[in-house]
Amino acid sequence: MSGPAAKTWQAIESEVRRRIHTRVWAPGDMIPNEQDLADEFGCARATVNRALRSLSDAGLLERRRKAGTRVALHPVRKATLSIPIIRKEIAARGQKPGYRRLLRRSGVPPRDLLERLGGDTDGIFLHVQALHTADGAPFVFEDRWINLDVVPEAAEQPFDEISANEWLVRTAAFTDGEIAFSASAASDEAADHLQCDPGAAIFTIERITRDGTRPITLVWQYYRPGFRMQTTI
Amino acid sequence: MSGPAAKTWQAIESEVRRRIHTRVWAPGDMIPNEQDLADEFGCARATVNRALRSLSDAGLLERRRKAGTRVALHPVRKATLSIPIIRKEIAARGQKPGYRRLLRRSGVPPRDLLERLGGDTDGIFLHVQALHTADGAPFVFEDRWINLDVVPEAAEQPFDEISANEWLVRTAAFTDGEIAFSASAASDEAADHLQCDPGAAIFTIERITRDGTRPITLVWQYYRPGFRMQTTI
DNA sequence: GGTGATGATATGTATGCACATATTAAAGGG
DNA sequence: CCCTTTAATATGTGCATACATATCATCACC
Structure with a gap:
């Protein structure tokens, strides 16, 4: 034992x-209560608590006050994806990252995008498109809108050397946001940049970051065909 | 203050x-050390430790012994996806889940699949295909191989009422595994089951679960076109 | 018999203390 | 001057205790 x-x-x-x-x-x-386990293991209850809380965070246990602790019936498989800076993601694969800004223009975003952002967003946005390359080959085509109401400093940024993503994480603190993963068919534009056939299946990340209720940026990232986002569970 | x-x-x-x-x-x-913060907040160091550890888990702080605690330079956007039982995922969307087994046959899996599993896998597998529906419409086409060496009881399971996934989480405890998200073009077979065009962009989850080093099951889940897996960050 | 008050119980958290461990900085020896 | 040893320091962890809080079970009361 x-x-x-x-x-x-x-x-x-x-x-x-x-x-x-x-x-x-x-x-x-149900598993024994903390005190009984502490007695069995010959340690303090706080130590058992620490262990069980960790397992509860991991989804293996379900705990409720007074009710006690039980083994999760359907252990929630939680996959924690770390969404890195793309430049670092490429470097981590042992490839040489490259960056090229394709477009930079301010204006009013299309209606459907505003709806997706929600809230009071009637100002001017900065529209930036860029391509990340790995060893020279297209890796991610990025289509981004930045809210100049919230981040007016972006208007003076050319984004020709440093990606908008890296600039934003250093400049605009965000409080929360949403991220969505999906598969989409490559648009003619995306296919052109990613050097693939229009309609090809493209792994897509859509991300909105906010400062409170005010949207900071909305970005679509289209990964080259065949890309897999992998993690352990 | x-x-x-x-x-x-x-x-x-x-x-x-x-x-x-x-x-x-x-x-x-760098931020002040735990003792100084405890003094400032008028609480015990352990309490500060608990708070900072939580923020470190969330990726906002980086901590090292002796070196101290600093605000993360590139706050790792960690997206924790909970991968639910598909039946529950559908129910959570307010739709009526359905399940239909399409195929069940034992045999030796194709070579490329064995390579993906790695390790010593020369036995017989059970091949199960099934379709999950939401309000009657196709939702996920599931293509699964189960290692009968590890889970021999599966040979007696028809999987015509209960999905292999739900049966496995109750029967075979897994210790670890990998999960990969990608976009793939719908095969003729998948398109047929999902009632979409062949070649359509399909959000795909590939998952391997293991018991130690022995693979339990490998499954591909092909979501209906337009599916988005969403979470907050 | 239903209902609301009451007590029992398991987890959640805070405290003060001690020691462990990793890591950096400084001191000392060749 | 470089290298090794040693001390200092910040976080990591364990323990005993106390109290807080949620929740379940019971029992008296209308």
Whole structure:
């Protein structure tokens, strides 16, 4: 029995994981309360709490005050994707990142885009398109609108050397936002930039960032055909 | 100053968030050490630790022993996607979930699939295809291979009522796995089941789950055209 | 018999203390 | 002057205790 040997919260977490995995505690079962586990493992209740909270965050346990702790019936597979700066994403693949600004123009965004942003957005936006390359080959075509009401400094930025993304994370603190992943057919424009056939299946990320309720930027990122966004669960 | 009012770790977390957001502490800056913050907020160091650890998990802070805590230069946008049971995903959209098994046959998987699984996988697999519907309309076409070496009980399961996914999470505890998101062109087969044009851009999830090093199952899930997987950041 | 008050219980959190560990900076020896 | 050793320091963690909070079970009361 490895129970009494456990001292650190990681050791307890791993032991609880083991019991769940080997069905000692089956999905849906209640597990002993913190004090009993602390007694069994010979540690403080706080240490058990730390371990169980970690497992609860991971989705393996469900905890409710007074009700106790039970093994999750349908362990939520949480995939945490880290959305890096594209330049770093390319560098992490061992390729040489490149960046080329394609378009920069201020104006009023199309109606459907405004609807997607929601709220009171009647001002002028900056429209920036750019292409990220990996070892010279097209990697991501980026289509972005920046709200000049919220980030007026963007009007003076050429975005010809540094990507709007990197500039924005340094300049505009965002509080929240939404991100959506989808598959879309390459538009003629995107196909041209990505050097693929129009209509090709393109992995697409759409992201809105806000400062409070005011939208800062909305961006579509179209990845080259065949791109896979991968993570462990 | 809202500082001295803070008592709970959530209050401290929110105050630190505010300081980061308002650039009191700018990206790249070192912030005071835990003891100083505890003194300022009038609480124990452990409470500050709890708050800072939470922000570190969220990617807003970077912490290193002795080196101290600094505001992340490029706040990693971590998108945590919860991958639900498809039946629940459909129900959560307010639609009526349906399930139909299309194929069930045991055999040896194709070579490229075995390579993707890696390891010592020379046994017999069960090949199951199924369609999930939402309000009667095709939602996800699922193409799955189950390793009968690891889950021999699957050989007796018809999978005509309950999806292989739901059966597996209850039966086979997995320790780890990989998940990949991509866009793919609808094959003739997938297009037929999803009632769309062949070649249409299809959001695709590929998932491998393992028990230790032994692969349990590999599944491709092809979502109906237009599907968006969304989350907040 | 239904209902609302009451107590019991499990988790959640705060505190003060101690020690562990990683890492940097400074001191010392060749 | 470089390299090794040592000390200082910030975070990481464990423990014992106390109180807070949510929630379930029970029981008296209308």
